[in-house]
Amino acid sequence: xxxxxxxxxxxxxxxxxxxxxxxxxxxxxxxxxxxxxxxxxxxxxxxxxxxxxxxxxxxxxxxxxxxxxxxxxxxxxxxxxxxxxxxxxxxxxxxxxxxxxxxxxxxxxxxxxxxx
Numbered sequence: 458x459x460x461x462x463x464x465x466x467x468x469x470x471x472x473x474x475x476x477x478x479x480x481x482x483x484x485x486x487x488x489x490x491x492x493x494x495x496x497x498x499x500x501x502x503x504x505x506x507x508x509x510x511x512x513x514x515x516x517x518x519x520x521x522x523x524x525x526x527x528x529x530x531x532x533x534x535x536x537x538x539x540x541x542x543x544x545x546x547x548x549x550x551x552x553x554x555x556x557x558x559x560x561x562x563x564x565x566x567x568x569x570x571x572x573x
Contacts, residue, residue: 469569476561483533483558489526491517493535497551497559508538508547 463471477484485493490510499506512523527549530536535555538547 462508465569465572468572469566472569473562473567476565478527483535485528485530485535486526487531488517488522489530492523493530493551493555493558496536497531497555498547505541505548507541511549 492514495511495514496506504513508524512520513524513526517523518526527536527538531538533554534552535558537550537552539550540546541548
């Protein structure tokens with residue numbers, strides 16, 4: 458089989474893979490990525506997202522699984538939790554490290570798209 462020209466998406470996946478290899482301790486599984494996507498997009502939309510909102514996303518896993526993944530994201534430095542106005546609920550916020558991750562992913566996407 459001949460080697461067809463790589464599609465921009467395949468180049469993007471290769472760039473993301475290289476990005477993950479540069480930060481080996483910060484590799485996220487697909488559930489953690491989905492949670493972080495939700496947290497970061499909510500922050501950019503200025504919509505608070507609570508722990509309860511995230512652990513109720515049953516399409517991503519059980520409440521215990523999602524709670525564990527939130528703990529992992531916190532331990533890796535991607536999120537922080539802060540008490541909201543009434544003090545009983547925890548708001549989940551992305552850290553500078555999480556924002557930097559999305560900036561790097563955006564650069565990979567731009568680079569893959571430019572090389573068409």
